[in-house]
Amino acid sequence: MTWFQAIVLGIVQGLTEFLPISSSAHIRIVSELWFGGDAGASFTAVIQLGTEAAVIIYFAKDIWRLIKAWFRGLLNAEARADPDYKLAWYVIIGSIPISLLGVLFKDEIRSGLRNLWITAMVLMIFAVILAVADETAKLKRDSLTMKDSIFMGLAQAMALIPGVSRSGGTLTAGLFLGLNRESAATYSFLLAIPAVFGAGIFSIPDVLDRSGPGLQADIPQTIAATAVSFVVGYACVAWLLRYVSKHSYMVFVWYRIALGAVLCGLLATGVVDPI
Structure with missing residues (x-):
């Protein structure tokens, strides 16, 4: 990989991580189309540490509040009535599915699931699901329950497949559950922190081992x-929170469908190798 390629992929990661369009799919597509090789799941996981650092800084006060509430609740039964104590547990519980599945299916995630045919089809299929959620959303609730955390955690785990989108999966689940867009987005950002940091740190040894195929x-x-990815991602966090409070996700739906269709065309004509 050249320095130019590394910088471009960092920009792509920062621009796409928090949008419901799949950053891992974009890293996969850009590295293949523009640079002629796969940057790899490990490299993608590690540079996501930059965008998650942006989340930590942007939500630093909220995160610190949740941490204090969680420890207070562990030591004091009365403090467990605090909504922040419950939200902290919801973040922990919602992070379990992607952590377990990421470890169990590590090899498949880094090989078979990176087939571009899968990426293209998943981009379009989940675009339709997002559209249905967006059009039928009640947007009535701004607080989460245990059921919400489990459902959104399972949705986040599906993002192990490039093309699903971690934020897209959790935002879609939040809309189906009746959460308003801003609440779903905020929980989506918080939910990503343990999972993405875990995956990034877990993948560092693989990045250090440069004997594999691809870039x-x-x-x-x-x-x-x-x-x-940190610098670009920090700007995108603020923008997305403002955007989702006033707009639907349909622009992202049409973008996903268009990208998936173009990729299918390139694959079908042999312009791009799916592997």
């Missing part, structure tokens, strides 16, 4: 891509 980034290039 291989060295340590300085990976750090640079992560830093770029």
Whole structure:
């Protein structure tokens, strides 16, 4: 991998992580179409640490409040009535599915599921699901329940398949559950922190081992891509929260369908190798 490629992929990661269009799919597609090789699931997981660092800084006060409430609740039964104590548990519980499945299906995630035919089809299929959720959403609730955390956690786990979109899956689930868009987006951002940091740290040894196929980034290039994703991602967090409070997700639905259709065309004509 060249420095230019690393910077471009960092920008792509930062621009797409928080949008319901799948950052992992975009990293996969851009690296294949533009650079002629797969940057790999491990590289993708590591540079996501940059965008999650942006989330931590943006929501620092909220995260610190949740942490304090969680520890207070562990030590004091009366403090367990605090909504922040419950929300902290919801973030922990919602992170379990993607953590377990990520470990169990590690090899398949890094190989078979990165087939571009799968990516293209999943982009379009989940675009339709997002459209249905967006059009039928009641948007009445702004607080979560245990059921919400489990359902949205399972939806997040589906993002192990490039094309689903971690944020897209959780936002779609939140809409189906009747949460308003801003509440669903905020929980989606918080829910990503344990899962993405875990996956990123877990994948660091694989990035250090540059013997695999495809594009291989060295340590300085990976750090640079992560830093770029942090800067771009921080700007996108603020923008998305403002956007979702006033707009539907249909623009992302049509974008996903168009991208998936174009990718299918390139694959069908042999312009792009699916593997």
